Amino acid sequence: MPWVFTQGHPLDTDSLIGEAGKRGIKLDLPLLRELYRHCLFVPFVEVTSRRVGEPRTPGGPEPIPGCSRLLQIRLARDTGCLRDLAAEPFKRHLQFARDAQKPPSWWNGFVYSRYQLLALRELKGILEQRKHLTRGGRRLVRLPTPDPMLLDRMGYLRKIAVAVTALEARYLPKLDPEMIYLLNVDAEDWEAYRQAFDPVQMREWLQYPADQVRQDAEGLLARASRLDQYGAEWSQLVRRAPAKARKDFKDAALQAVDLRIAAEILLLFYEDLAGRGQAKVPPDRTGQRGWHPLAERISFRSQTLDENLDDLGISPHPRVVLALEGDTEMRHAPRVQAALEFTDAPEMIRMLKLGAANRDLVKLAALAAAPLVSQKIGQKVPGANAWDLIKPFTTLFVAVDPDPPFTSPERVAKERAKILNEIKDVLKAQGVERPNPDELDPLVTIRTWDAPCYEFAHFTDEELADGIMAVHHTINGLSREDLVASVARTRNRGKDIKEVWGQWEYKVSKVELADALWPAMLQKIQLCMTTKAAPVPPIAAIISDAYHVALQRRHNSYVLTELPDDPPA
Numbered sequence: 001m002p003w004v005f006t007q008g009h010p011l012d013t014d015s016l017i018g019e020a021g022k023r024g025i026k027l028d029l030p031l032l033r034e035l036y037r038h039c040l041f042v043p044f045v046e047v048t049s050r051r052v053g054e055p056r057t058p059g060g061p062e063p064i065p066g067c068s069r070l071l072q073i074r075l076a077r078d079t080g081c082l083r084d085l086a087a088e089p090f091k092r093h094l095q096f097a098r099d100a101q102k103p104p105s106w107w108n109g110f111v112y113s114r115y116q117l118l119a120l121r122e123l124k125g126i127l128e129q130r131k132h133l134t135r136g137g138r139r140l141v142r143l144p145t146p147d148p149m150l151l152d153r154m155g156y157l158r159k160i161a162v163a164v165t166a167l168e169a170r171y172l173p174k175l176d177p178e179m180i181y182l183l184n185v186d187a188e189d190w191e192a193y194r195q196a197f198d199p200v201q202m203r204e205w206l207q208y209p210a211d212q213v214r215q216d217a218e219g220l221l222a223r224a225s226r227l228d229q230y231g232a233e234w235s236q237l238v239r240r241a242p243a244k245a246r247k248d249f250k251d252a253a254l255q256a257v258d259l260r261i262a263a264e265i266l267l268l269f270y271e272d273l274a275g276r277g278q279a280k281v282p283p284d285r286t287g288q289r290g291w292h293p294l295a296e297r298i299s300f301r302s303q304t305l306d307e308n309l310d311d312l313g314i315s316p317h318p319r320v321v322l323a324l325e326g327d328t329e330m331r332h333a334p335r336v337q338a339a340l341e342f343t344d345a346p347e348m349i350r351m352l353k354l355g356a357a358n359r360d361l362v363k364l365a366a367l368a369a370a371p372l373v374s375q376k377i378g379q380k381v382p383g384a385n386a387w388d389l390i391k392p393f394t395t396l397f398v399a400v401d402p403d404p405p406f407t408s409p410e411r412v413a414k415e416r417a418k419i420l421n422e423i424k425d426v427l428k429a430q431g432v433e434r435p436n437p438d439e440l441d442p443l444v445t446i447r448t449w450d451a452p453c454y455e456f457a458h459f460t461d462e463e464l465a466d467g468i469m470a471v472h473h474t475i476n477g478l479s480r481e482d483l484v485a486s487v488a489r490t491r492n493r494g495k496d497i498k499e500v501w502g503q504w505e506y507k508v509s510k511v512e513l514a515d516a517l518w519p520a521m522l523q524k525i526q527l528c529m530t531t532k533a534a535p536v537p538p539i540a541a542i543i544s545d546a547y548h549v550a551l552q553r554r555h556n557s558y559v560l561t562e563l564p565d566d567p568p569a
Contacts, residue, residue, distance in 0.1 A: 043110040
């Protein structure tokens with residue numbers, strides 16, 4: 001087969017020992033020889049130094065070999081120097097370890113398939129009974145005579161390893177349903193190979209009944225589930241990771257991945273056979289609950305990535321979106337958060353600049369706070385449906401100046417009701433007709449400053465005048481007393497702080513003013529943190545409330561429920 005070992009390199013004995021060690025199985029050359037002597041773990045093939053059979057020719061064009069061992073295997077095949085040791089009795093003369101008479105370049109010629117690693121766990125019991133001895137200056141290992149059931153099991157797993165090795169080049173690159181991963185080959189060449197691949201012919205050549213293919217795959221998946229130490233929710237997340245993200249796995253975790261990869265190759269082969277009428281189409285497990293081997297597939301996606309993360313309480317979506325109106329608020333808010341010693345993790349609070357109080361918040365709410373539902377999961381109470389959420393509940397906190405349309409508590413309540421209605425419309429479009437208002441109501445909070453603007457709500461006239469003087473070189477020729485009086489008049493008239501410099505030759509930068517005012521804000525925050533009776537700056541109170549809402553929801557997952565068909569009067 002020209003494509004064998006192109007997508008997963010063959011292993012020599014040194015590589016095999018290293019890979020086994022990653023999986024928690026300690027092997028060495030004397031032990032490999034003893035395993036071969038008992039026909040428990042036989043090399044996949046042997047590259048010999050003399051002709052042992054008829055030369056073979058590949059059944060089609062061969063990709064360039066990606067490693068020297070594959071090149072040696074091909075040369076041995078072409079010259080009749082390739083042997084299947086499993087088809088012959090134990091050969092006592094074969095050497096696994098180099099002796100003093102052999103040159104440093106000597107190689108024992110033994111090649112293993114990485115899918116033989118699937119059988120290593122079955123050997124743990126007999127390996128624990130190994131005995132070491134020395135004979136003629138050589139270190140030897142001896143194992144007890146294996147049980148016939150173990151011999152049968154190892155023979156069965158070798159057949160699976162042979163089949164998966166033969167199928168690997170066709171199916172391993174498409175293991176991830178969303179990507180194709182190819183090693184050392186051109187995509188066009190692989191596509192031509194894929195198109196020419198005949199699964200029916202392969203099944204006949206392997207003498208592998210389709211029902212047995214699926215049974216073996218499900219058996220591997222059941223073993224993977226037992227080995228998996230992460231639990232069901234973490235396992236689903238791990239299975240989404242690309243191969244390069246699993247490179248540091250070891251022990252049982254790596255063995256579970258091995259089993260899932262081999263099972264996926266077999267199941268993709270089975271699905272190709274089913275597509276040609278050679279087997280029953282496997283059932284679709286999407287949306288079904290309860291354990292089944294097919295739900296352990298590396299390609300199985302019962303949920304979106306967002307749902308997997310949400311179930312674990314590590315969703316990257318923010319639990320709170322804090323919408324602030326102007327540059328000064330946006331300049332201060334992260335610093336206030338840090339001064340209050342709250343984490344700046346973006347999945348906790350995400351800050352958003354509105355730009356103006358009269359900006360339409362309805363569409364913003366639909367984006368930020370409307371729940372996104374996935375599959376219906378049944379009824380919590382008769383007649384009331386419930387849905388899994390794609391992302392966690394997100395609360396929209398809005399902090400604005402008391403400008404239109406937020407000029408009174410009544411108008412604030414009216415705007416909040418409009419936002420909640422928009423959220424209900426978004427849910428209705430997703431099939432949720434009667435969302436529970438008790439779950440939606442906490443999703444929107446609107447607060448206004450108790451002064452015409454943010455600056456007046458947080459700083460005295462003197463603090464504002466000093467801040468303006470720090471960033472404006474001329475203050476339009478005013479004295480400090482005149483500037484304080486101008487700030488006070490603007491405050492009393494209910495105007496924005498910008499009116500103070502509205503007629504000046506050049507304007508005050510709100511960003512620079514925010515920086516100049518920060519020391520005063522920091523002092524107020526530190527005072528309220530150390531003195532119980534000290535007033536709390538309004539922005540600090542809002543950020544504190546938002547943070548505690550986010551904290552309550554950070555590591556929890558939720559469902560959205562619906563009112564019953566006939567709610568009580």
